[in-house]
Amino acid sequence: MAEIERESMEYDVVIVGAGPAGLSAAIRLKQLDADLSVVVLEKGSEVGAHILSGAVLDPCGLDALIPDWKEKGAPLNVPVTEDNFYMLGEAGKIRVPNFPMPPLMNNHGNYIVSMGNVCRWMAEQAEALGVEIFPGMACSELVYGDAGEVKGVVAGVFGLEADGTYGPNTEPGMELHGKYVFLGEGVRGSLSKEVIAKYDLARDAEPQKYGLGMKEIWEIDPAKHREGTVTHTMGWPLGKNAGGGSFIYHLENNQVYVGFVVHLGYANPYVFPYMEFQRFKHHPMVAELLEGGKRVAYGARAISEGGYQSMPKMTAPGVALLGCSVGMVNVPRIKGNHNAMLSGKAAAEAAHAAIAAGRASDELTEYEADVREGAIGKDLKKVRNVKPLWSRHGLLASLMVGGLDMWTNTFGFSVLGTLKHGKSDAEATEKADQHQPIDYPKPDGKLSFDRLTNVAFSFTNHEESQPAHLKLKDPTLPVAVNLPEYAGPSARYCPAGVYEFVGEGAETKFQINFQNCVHCKTCDIKDPLQNINWTVPQGGDGPNYPNM
Numbered sequence: 001m002a003e004i005e006r007e008s009m010e011y012d013v014v015i016v017g018a019g020p021a022g023l024s025a026a027i028r029l030k031q032l033d034a035d036l037s038v039v040v041l042e043k044g045s046e047v048g049a050h051i052l053s054g055a056v057l058d059p060c061g062l063d064a065l066i067p068d069w070k071e072k073g074a075p076l077n078v079p080v081t082e083d084n085f086y087m088l089g090e091a092g093k094i095r096v097p098n099f100p101m102p103p104l105m106n107n108h109g110n111y112i113v114s115m116g117n118v119c120r121w122m123a124e125q126a127e128a129l130g131v132e133i134f135p136g137m138a139c140s141e142l143v144y145g146d147a148g149e150v151k152g153v154v155a156g157v158f159g160l161e162a163d164g165t166y167g168p169n170t171e172p173g174m175e176l177h178g179k180y181v182f183l184g185e186g187v188r189g190s191l192s193k194e195v196i197a198k199y200d201l202a203r204d205a206e207p208q209k210y211g212l213g214m215k216e217i218w219e220i221d222p223a224k225h226r227e228g229t230v231t232h233t234m235g236w237p238l239g240k241n242a243g244g245g246s247f248i249y250h251l252e253n254n255q256v257y258v259g260f261v262v263h264l265g266y267a268n269p270y271v272f273p274y275m276e277f278q279r280f281k282h283h284p285m286v287a288e289l290l291e292g293g294k295r296v297a298y299g300a301r302a303i304s305e306g307g308y309q310s311m312p313k314m315t316a317p318g319v320a321l322l323g324c325s326v327g328m329v330n331v332p333r334i335k336g337n338h339n340a341m342l343s344g345k346a347a348a349e350a351a352h353a354a355i356a357a358g359r360a361s362d363e364l365t366e367y368e369a370d371v372r373e374g375a376i377g378k379d380l381k382k383v384r385n386v387k388p389l390w391s392r393h394g395l396l397a398s399l400m401v402g403g404l405d406m407w408t409n410t411f412g413f414s415v416l417g418t419l420k421h422g423k424s425d426a427e428a429t430e431k432a433d434q435h436q437p438i439d440y441p442k443p444d445g446k447l448s449f450d451r452l453t454n455v456a457f458s459f460t461n462h463e464e465s466q467p468a469h470l471k472l473k474d475p476t477l478p479v480a481v482n483l484p485e486y487a488g489p490s491a492r493y494c495p496a497g498v499y500e501f502v503g504e505g506a507e508t509k510f511q512i513n514f515q516n517c518v519h520c521k522t523c524d525i526k527d528p529l530q531n532i533n534w535t536v537p538q539g540g541d542g543p544n545y546p547n548m
């Protein structure tokens, strides 16, 4: 193929991803020096379109970044007023009292927010400071300099032919070069994955672990709505099949976020995370809340769960990984937005100092030190053993031993040291002949819905003439190995019904309905053969979440 000619633009800092991490970095850079040139590139059709985390936000990140956020009209309108935690059985529930919980689990002072709206507001703040933000611009490639450093990204390639080649209608995109490139792509970022592999950044880290988070927004009967109430549950319906739990957050306007996280380290390939979520809504406690209401939006996204011991090295020449591109979620708190913001701020401060000192395209080691030794490291270190305990010994042990460990960590020590995760989520998947199929009840169309009906409520759209952005390294493996040995798990772990085995016997084909993809990245994580590579489709494609 002939060399592709592209225009290029030079910036001080190029930021990939308008999530809380990327936007915080952009804001902080311009706060420190209004003359720095900063660009943010976002694959969603608008800022917030791909942000799923309808969230309880710990405002400590925002406090550090924009201390007068209240006066500036940040959409943090619903303080948490009530915090409930339940262990569920099939028909009953046991309330876990708040007093034995370590202080870090307390949601007092936090807010129920739409993170999509928080990001939209942050983008306004950034633009007011002079940051250039380009939504609808997917960054599909990294650009390397002569010394092997990351020099920039390619963004804005549109109209590829169906076979992935350049045709007469292809727009080749632009190269955006920066003294530093920040990757704020969130969980399992595609460029971040390339950087981590190229520079072997994960060599001293435990494997990253993930959950699949699925969420619906419901408008419920006003008589049942209790603004500010936060409820978390564990237990039913997951049982021994997988770890995970639910969240129910009452926000404004009689709306409720109903979400469910399934840890992707499950062994049984018959587990169907989406159907676990749908089944959960039939628990009497949830059904009673939702009956008479309607689901107005649906989405899904992976969540990083490896925590402190899974964070890879965060810098390589010319590039820094931010937020959940590193994996900064505090798992027992199910919170990562505050750390994403703090990491963006820390990276910006390191880059600002480096540029002021005349440096460019080297490693921002000061950023990594700040993350590991500062507020983010402290937040994550305290809870580092909860996830490995849960994966190895189940829910009860993680609650009791993990709870005790969190308490002792509050006072600065742990009797357990740092536990390892061991296997990646892909490696944890066992062969189908070691497990029994699971019988999931059919959705009733009132409380529970089939996947394709729900995907319509993610408002996902992909230009059909482009090549599938879900690439198989070896196209023969799904039918030759995944199906006979693992019972075709992609047909179940994908929360958007992208993967299907169609036909029978020798006629069986593997079909990728990439148009449905909600960009959760679960396939890239959970495929036992690591044969699926999630790459970015053209900008503007994917979900269009409203106020998730």
Ligand SMILES: Cc1cc2nc3c(=O)[nH]c(=O)nc-3n(C[C@H](O)[C@H](O)[C@H](O)COP(=O)(O)OP(=O)(O)OC[C@H]3O[C@@H](n4cnc5c(N)ncnc54)[C@H](O)[C@@H]3O)c2cc1C
Pocket (backbone or CB within 6 Å): 016, 017, 018, 019, 020, 021, 022, 041, 042, 043, 044, 048, 050, 051, 052, 053, 054, 055, 056, 057, 058, 137, 138, 139, 140, 184, 185, 186, 187, 189, 190, 191, 212, 213, 214, 215, 259, 300, 301, 302, 303, 322, 323, 324, 325, 328, 329, 334, 335, 336, 337, 338, 340, 536
């Ligand atoms: C179901 C669920 C519930 C959660 N609940 C909470 C909660 O209650 N509280 C909390 O604090 N945290 C919560 N989290 C965690 C939180 O969502 C993350 O920690 C946070 O989103 C990380 O921020 P980020 O900026 O690193 O990445 P993201 O928020 O994922 O943002 C990344 C952005 O980069 C864009 N992008 C990615 N790749 C490219 C590319 N190549 N080119 C251009 N753009 C790109 C994406 O479209 C996206 O807009 C939850 C997560 C999930 C999945």
